[in-house]
Amino acid sequence: MKYEFKVIADLIEKDKRVLDVGCSDGTLMKFLKDNKNINIRGLEISKDQVQKCIAKGLTVIEGNAEKDLKQFPDKAFDYVILSQTLQAFLNPELVINELLRVGKKAILTIPNFGYWKVRLHLLTKGTMPITKTLPDEWYNTPNLHMCTIKDFVNFTNSRNFKLFKSLALNDQNVSLISNTNLGIKNLFADLGIFLIEK
Amino acid sequence: MNTDKNIKTLIVKKPLHLDCGKTINNYPIAYETYGSLNEKKDNAILVFHALTGDQFVTGTNPITKKDGWWSYAVGPDKAIDTNKYFVICSNVIGGCMGSYGPSHKDTDTQKVFGINFPVITINDMVNAQENLLDHFGIDKLFSVAGGSMGGMQVLQFVSNFPEKTKTAIPIACTSSHSAQNIALNELGRQAIAADSNWNEGNYTSKETNPNKGLAVARMAAHITYLSKKGLQEKFGRKLQEREDLKFSFDADFQIESYLRYQGSVFVDRFDANSYLYITRAMDYFDLARKFKGNLSDAFKKTKTKFFIISFTSDWLYPTQENKDIVIALNAIGADVGFVEIESDKGHDSFLLNVPDFLISIKNFLEKSYLDN
Numbered sequence A: 001m002k003y004e005f006k007v008i009a010d011l012i013e014k015d016k017r018v019l020d021v022g023c024s025d026g027t028l029m030k031f032l033k034d035n036k037n038i039n040i041r042g043l044e045i046s047k048d049q050v051q052k053c054i055a056k057g058l059t060v061i062e063g064n065a066e067k068d069l070k071q072f073p074d075k076a077f078d079y080v081i082l083s084q085t086l087q088a089f090l091n092p093e094l095v096i097n098e099l100l101r102v103g104k105k106a107i108l109t110i111p112n113f114g115y116w117k118v119r120l121h122l123l124t125k126g127t128m129p130i131t132k133t134l135p136d137e138w139y140n141t142p143n144l145h146m147c148t149i150k151d152f153v154n155f156t157n158s159r160n161f162k163l164f165k166s167l168a169l170n171d172q173n174v175s176l177i178s179n180t181n182l183g184i185k186n187l188f189a190d191l192g193i194f195l196i197e198k
Numbered sequence B: 001m002n003t004d005k006n007i008k009t010l011i012v013k014k015p016l017h018l019d020c021g022k023t024i025n026n027y028p029i030a031y032e033t034y035g036s037l038n039e040k041k042d043n044a045i046l047v048f049h050a051l052t053g054d055q056f057v058t059g060t061n062p063i064t065k066k067d068g069w070w071s072y073a074v075g076p077d078k079a080i081d082t083n084k085y086f087v088i089c090s091n092v093i094g095g096c097m098g099s100y101g102p103s104h105k106d107t108d109t110q111k112v113f114g115i116n117f118p119v120i121t122i123n124d125m126v127n128a129q130e131n132l133l134d135h136f137g138i139d140k141l142f143s144v145a146g147g148s149m150g151g152m153q154v155l156q157f158v159s160n161f162p163e164k165t166k167t168a169i170p171i172a173c174t175s176s177h178s179a180q181n182i183a184l185n186e187l188g189r190q191a192i193a194a195d196s197n198w199n200e201g202n203y204t205s206k207e208t209n210p211n212k213g214l215a216v217a218r219m220a221a222h223i224t225y226l227s228k229k230g231l232q233e234k235f236g237r238k239l240q241e242r243e244d245l246k247f248s249f250d251a252d253f254q255i256e257s258y259l260r261y262q263g264s265v266f267v268d269r270f271d272a273n274s275y276l277y278i279t280r281a282m283d284y285f286d287l288a289r290k291f292k293g294n295l296s297d298a299f300k301k302t303k304t305k306f307f308i309i310s311f312t313s314d315w316l317y318p319t320q321e322n323k324d325i326v327i328a329l330n331a332i333g334a335d336v337g338f339v340e341i342e343s344d345k346g347h348d349s350f351l352l353n354v355p356d357f358l359i360s361i362k363n364f365l366e367k368s369y370l371d372n
Helices: A003-010 A027-036 A047-055 A065-071 A092-102 A116-125 A149-158 A182-188 B122-129 B131-136 B149-160 B179-193 B196-201 B211-224 B228-234 B254-269 B272-284 B295-299 B319-330 B346-351 B355-370
Strands: A017-021 A039-044 A059-062 A077-083 A103-111 A162-170 A173-176 A191-197 B008-012 B027-034 B044-047 B086-090 B141-147 B165-171 B305-311 B335-341
Touching: A003 A027, A003 A077, A003 A103, A003 A162, A003 A191, A017 A027, A027 A039, A039 A047, A039 A065, A047 A059, A047 B335, A047 B355, A065 A092, A065 B319, A077 A092, A092 A103, A103 A149, A116 A182, A149 A162, A149 A182, A149 A191, A162 A182, B008 B131, B027 B122, B027 B131, B044 B131, B086 B131, B122 B131, B122 B149, B122 B272, B141 B149, B141 B355, B149 B165, B149 B272, B149 B295, B165 B355, B179 B211, B179 B272, B196 B211, B196 B272, B211 B254, B211 B272, B295 B319, B305 B319, B305 B346, B305 B355, B319 B335, B335 B355
Parallel strands: A017 A039, A017 A077, A039 A059, A059 B335, A077 A103, B044 B086, B044 B141, B141 B165, B165 B305, B305 B335
Antiparallel strands: A103 A191, A162 A173, A162 A191, B008 B027, B027 B086
16 A cells, blocks of 8 residues: 555544545545445446455445535534545646545645656656656646646645644655745655645 | 246235336246255345346246347356356346236236236336345345446345445446436337327237337437447448349348348247336336435445446447446435447447457456355
């Protein structure tokens, strides 16, 4: 399991109701179900991935986060998870609002475009950066709205979302992001993990 | 009435109050079972059949000598594995494979009912079949499953008996018959009524059945079970055993010949009046009606785990109508999974060898059974 998932799982208490948006093959869902007795649901757009979830005995709805989150009532979940997908939506702000409507809290992870390797790639090579978390070429990437950790923190501030926890992840090193170290973390983390509430 | 020795029948003594206001009692339900009920009696699956199905789900149908209607899905090691589960299926009331229906005699008049049989609903069908649980001493089913009208019965069953099944698999269905659905059924009914042999439903006394009308009804319905793409790929404009057009009204095209064949074999196994009654029951189906239009309220008490399945090329009960059920269930926080299966075989996909569909049912049941 990705280290990112372990960090996400640590943010969630036992016995909660959780929705994993873009749950992929259900790896994180299965972990939460088996280890934390989480009442877990998934929303996934790919038919193949949905089948993998069903084979794991997970409750998954095939659907599109931009259209199908509206079927869930307000505050239907304690936590809603969105892992490394926000940048791929046509309208990320709308999706965040929906996440925070159906969930009491949301956990979002963001591939950090401010990561030094990304900056260096663009600076030295002059071509669109390709890294471990951003593996695609400019012409076939699903990503439409790349942002940096700093961008995301600024965004949550401007919308008055409560940032409960901001974590920087680099390989398996997790550290807290604060106002004082934001610039440094924005340079050295390749992933940001945020626990937010409206 | 079919009284073949191969048909097992339960006579239900408990009176059943039908939606139309009438009450029936001491009526037969014809059923079949596959696999065996375990000691804990927690492995039973009640399968509901569609419009023209019957209780013979799999293996060879002893009456028609053809494969059971869900042979791809039900049987040893199949998606609904009869090595593990005890499968029960019964002929719906109103049907013509042994259950109480229009070809039975009215005990008061000693005449065949015909269209004097009470108009029945999906709710009535399900309430009648629930008696099978008592018969087998089953408190709670492991699952209820069915496609098309079978799916409607699944929804109705969970709504009526929320405590009586652990899981539910409604497939390619709807919670309410659309205007298009009703229109297509009405076309079939009018085809039957237009056959002079139908004689207001009194054909049994004349020993002449309205086969032409029933065949046309079947032909029209059969088109709705397939997709345009599926038809085009299978038949296209291919000609039937001829080099060129005949400039006549024979079946020049293979699709014409195919439909005529489907119509002709159907009349051998199905009763025209049953066709009227069952299509009427489907048209009357609107699960939210009793709940002032709020479908969620139909499932308010449910703890049942749902798995809803639709097919991309099904235009009779399209994905959106299946998704509406998912949405209603999510609105009350029910446990509901949903998948749309890619298939160009139209509504009939649920009856055919569609591997993604079959494997998803198999996995859903196996994992849900482990949670017992």
